Amino acid sequence: MQLWRRHLEYVVILGMLLTGGYALVSGLLADLFGFPRFFLHPWAGYACALLVLIHLALNRRRIARYIRLRPLSREKPTPPLAPGQPARLGRRDFLIGALSGLAGFLIGFLLPSSRRPVAGEDLGQQYHRWSKPGGSGLDALRIDWGPRPAPLKAYPQAPRTVLPAPEWSGPPIGNIIAARRSRREYISGTLALEELSVLLYAAQGITEPRWGFRAAPSAGALYPIETYVVVHSVVGLEMGLYHYVVADHALEQIRPGDLRAELVRAGIGQDMLRTAQVCFILTAIFGRTRWRYRERAYRYILLEAGHIGQNLYLAATGLGLGTCAVGAFLDDAVNRLLGIDGEEETALYLFPVGRIGG
Template sequence: MQPRWDVLGWWEGIAVEGDAVTRNRLRTDLNHLISWVLLGSAATTIVTGIIADAWDLNGFRTHTIAGYVMTVAALAHVALSWGRLVAYARFRTRQLRRWLAATVQRGATSSTTATGPHAPAARAAPAAGAASTPSARAARARGAVAHAGSGNGAVSRRRLFGIAATGAAGFVAGRGLRPPPVIPHGSDLGVVYHEWSKPGVTDALGTLTSWGGKPPLYKRYDGVPRLTLPDRPLAADMSLPDAIQRRHSTREYDTAPLALEQFAALARHAGGLRDQRTDRRTAPSSGALYPIELYAVVNGVDGLDPGVYHYDVRRHGLSLLRAGAVGGDVMRYGLDQDFLAIANVVFVLTLIHQRMRFKYRDRSYRYGLLEAGHLGQNLYLTATAMGLGACAVGAFHDDGINELLGVDGREEVAVYLLAAGNRAA
């Protein structure tokens, strides 16, 4: 018979004869190869799944591809092993039938024995093919030894697979490790932080271990005066495109008091709950963790005494933290920008680090500042839609503002000021 070259001839390195023994060996080798592919794709799927969960990657292509490869490999493995699976199922079915028959027979024998003495039943003859004589055991042992002796090629292939798998794991780990950042000489702290907060794949696994627990999603002050804000639809005739086009920073304000309904709308639409039945808010947040807290320094709002308030997101209300006019303090801490003492209200956005740190580690500060920007734009557009003015301030004395709010300046820090109120004529 002329040898034919099989597609898998590269694996054996020789011409493959078309007999059953060679085909079975090729099938076994292919099944082993698929098993390794299945193992690798399963491990990749698990690791990428952890990364996707840790970083909220909704469209992680690597995870999707690994899942498809794992599915195809599993189906191929089942197809190649189908004959063995069917034989195993039939074997177990026959065993079950024999066990049931033996159980029924023992029950019948016990019932018959109870009615009178009988001779002991003869031991059932072993089933065909189930005899275990010394010669049969010796034959099986010789076969096992012969198989082991002829399996040197299989052992070398297993070693080859092990080396390849180890190398692949090392390559993936090396690609995932964060390389030392290249920081130009004389770079400022922002550049240094940006470089050091670039993630590697292995950093996602660290989110499962060592960065502390998850703090409460809501901050609440007990033992202080509280006020529930009106919850009415936003009274605005301006469309969203018009509000975006007309938005600008206002630094001149009228001293006429701001309506309480307008104040409530500013707080609600800046960072309040969209629906009291859920925790979702009007601004996006990485992992829905919402690290930004909203405080209000009230200078002139109908129904509110001047002072420092905390906005209770869950209850759409205020907690009075400090009574009395403090607009002058805000102006002083805001580098003497006088409109901070004139505007009807100055909102202060603070960042609670641990709300994101436990999950996003070094990148949490990036995300927190982004979210402060989301709330700031919401407040700008809401004020513009109601015909009010707004102005964001990023330059201020941190320690002074933190002390004014009563936050520690370490775990919770002021990051943004936003003045709002009636525009000057």
């Protein structure tokens, strides 16, 4: 029984040292180098606390004896130890223990943390710093990403229009880049379905059918951006809201009707949203990219919207049309117009496209 108890004590002490050391080192490393989720860290903490309790319970007699034998003052002679009785901790041991505890606390408190907010930073700066790559990438393989969100969105009940194959015979790219400007004045008229087809192809069309790669780059080829078109005046299409079916180069009509007034209200009164023949709305389904890139996802998604936006600018310019990036809009109102929740999927960017004079 005694032998068994002594073995258990050693096992408990060893376990305490290992789990305590692991929790301490990994906690410090996590804070210093920005490992946000050290896989076993919380469990090491619980295990250590449990082992400490077991250790105290196993040694309760020694502790009680020590407390009873503690000298009250320097002058008072301490009673001699009985054979086999454990040695008591002296004042020096206490002082050293307390000082090292204090030093550990101060080191942990004063060391700069890569994720602690810095005074004067706005949320964007905080996010940018927070999403710098840390060791979190190292343990990514051990983290359950959950089921992968659907890579494509579809409205199975919606009426479909298959678009004509995109035919491109515009000016050289150098001329298009030089001519690109944000155009906010559009003349009345209609857009041909062929023109809309080229614009959609430039935005999100599949350019490499074997792998499904698209016109604009996407981190990990995860394609979080969805494209909607509010149609005001296109030959062969009813007015209304359409969703671009990337895989089939088609449009599905998800809402019929004249949405110009609603769109202008959602766009904080910017009249170009009414006068344009169509308005592209780019949304993001965050889960598609977050699933793999976690805290980097938001950066990638916004960058990708920018790539698509520039393709739209260049395609519109090449077709002799005008467009203008619109970032100023009421998110909730645009999300309502699209019928999306604003959480899993939300509107990011608007591009009215219209005919321009001269």
